[in-house]
Amino acid sequence: MYDLFVLGELMIGDTHGYQLQERLKRAVGPVRQISSGTLYPLLSRLVEHGWISLRLEEQEGGRARKIYKLTEAGRERFFELMVSPLDYTAETELMFHFKMSNFPYVTKEVRLASLEQYLNYLQHNLKYVDSIVRMISSKKMDERKRAQVLRMLDHRKHVGLADAEWVAKELERVKAAEE
Template identity: 65%
Template sequence: MYDLFVLGELMSEDKHGYILQERLQYAVGPTRKISPGTLYPLLSRFVESGWITLQFEEKKEGGRSRKLYGLTEHGRERFQELMVNPVEHNTDTELTFQFQITYFQYVTKDVQLMCLDQYLGYLHNNLKYVNSLSEMIAKKKINEKQLFQVLRMLDHRKHVLLADVGWVTEEIERIKTTKEL
């Protein structure tokens, strides 16, 4: 997932590691912490894989040299592969999808639609699960107050999923009717 983010960020221009870390932190939000121990080993692996380049800028007075990362042609190919690979349905699916739509400008309309269709499938699977869970729990013999709150929680989740389904469906239609640049 972070692979997609880093390669996507480097599609437009070379960046310093601290800029990548700052943007990644903004992207994942306030509840996840992105440490240098997460990002810099990933960057090192990408350099070894030939996906990105590493340049050292000259030291400023009293400071240390800064690392500047750039994307190679092999890295551009890897980015395209990550965009078309099916997204695994796990706890990072929503964040991966957010990364994908952030970098839609670097892929074709067909790839954009494929990403949206995959995410729509993920949403429909979750919606089916929430509906079946609601039905199952409603039949259980549990405390009435607790049952009410659990069903309210599931109803909330259902509303969030339906809102996401609506947005993705509208986005699919918007992209289908937009001319590719």
């Protein structure tokens, strides 16, 4: 998943690891921790695969800065990841956001496919929430607990509906946009 983020950032141009780490921290938000222990092994793996290259840039009075550059193989890998279907996992929302931030580099068809896949994911989750509501409503359980679980599920449903509405509007906007 972070492969797509790094390759997408390098579509903009060469950069150093610290800058990538700072951008990644902003992209994933304040709750998820992205350490050097996460990023630098990923960068090493991307170099090993030939998707990015590394050069050392000498710094005055300090150690050399590692500068990363996207290779042609990395560009191909980026496009493969952009067209690959979204998996239904705990990381689906973040992966969608990574894809969406890279929409300027792909065709309208790829953007539409990503939006449609995410909308399907959201609709799948909404169906799941409805099925859990039906199940809990028919189960024998403490009424206070049932009421609170149903409130929690109502929250999930409202968030999912709002997200699905936004994605549907974005789909229409992208469809109507000129290439």
